[in-house]
Amino acid sequence: MKNHVWRPLFVVLAVIALVLVARKFLVPADFGVGARGYMYGWHRAGNEQQWKDVKVKYKTAAFCKDCHPDKYDEMKESPHRNINCENCHGPALNHPDDPRSLTIDRSRELCARCHTRLPYPNSGRGVMKGIDPKTHNVGLDCVTCHWPHDPRKEGHQK
């Protein structure tokens, strides 16, 4: 057969070879079919570990309890017992090394998340004790009168 028929075929073969060689270098070695098959499991296996290695920031009340058992015990007796320490005190991160002290959110807005009165009959919100933040002691922090760890007690008297 004539040369002009063969020549484009060699070009095609060369391109295929180039793609295969490039693929060998560019695709990570652990890329392949995972547990969920071709349709859902096609991935780089090492990425699963990368997600597992993300730093835990919220360490939960079980972590706080070790050094602050008094606060933990006070909370457990309180109507606020189900609220996690870190909801108001912020994530523990590497506390007490870094940060040395946590930034406490004492704002009215924080308390208002639950205690703004919303008259919703079919929701847990409807039966929560609530106020209207636009009229209830405007300008004062809630913690002035209400002790957040146990709202049955009086607040900060400074």
Add this chain to the structure above:
Amino acid sequence: MISRRSFCKKSLLIAGGLAIPLSCLELFDPKRLLAEKDEKGPRWVFLVDTRKCVGCGFCVKGCKVENEVPYDANVTRTWVERYVVTSDGKTHIDSPKGARDGFPNKGIDIGHGKLEEIKDDDIEKAFFVPKLCNQCDNPPCVQVCPVGATYQTADGVVLVDRSWCIGCGYCIMGCPYGVRFFHPVFHVAEKCNFCYHRITKGMQTACVDSCAFGARRVGNLRDPEDPVTRVIMTERVNVLKEEYGTKPQVFYLGLSKEVK
């Protein structure tokens, strides 16, 4: 002296007894068999009790901090929707900033900083619905990924490989639940992964830990003793957009027809 007859009878009995393997005498628990039918290891699922949610939004705040989603950008992996059905038959739905700060206003957020006030007497029913990734058994977001950057792990969680995602956005369009978005810092697709770094360490997700009302729970569907599995198997649970065939694995208690 043993007779030939009784020797043959006894040796046959012993040989027959030895032939029964111990496993024949094991009693099977059908529930365990059903749970372990496909594979070993956990299958993470989620249970949302909409009757308990009060719309405080601590879950959204916790999620954003834990998963390093930029706090002030209007994107979030999980959010809470408010539904207010009025006596004229209308349903008012909002989720200001994904309820990162809860619902500070009584009025419904209708965008552009405007609020629609609703009279207390007009409210027929009103409730909150937390939303997050459904970690579907047939995840459409994974099917459409052209490069294999998003995938499902053996335990059912759909993850995104940030170093492999090209940011084409097909998955964001493909998700019928709208849980995917572009990460404003990494410029790749981003989604809820049930706090994969926490659940694989035996912890709860950040949103579950920050919920004071028990409205959110995470569980393992392959463990028949798991309290979440028990609720899913025995109580009246519902899922979102079942008609899409995605087999979502976030189960809702107390879901109403207004919720889409």
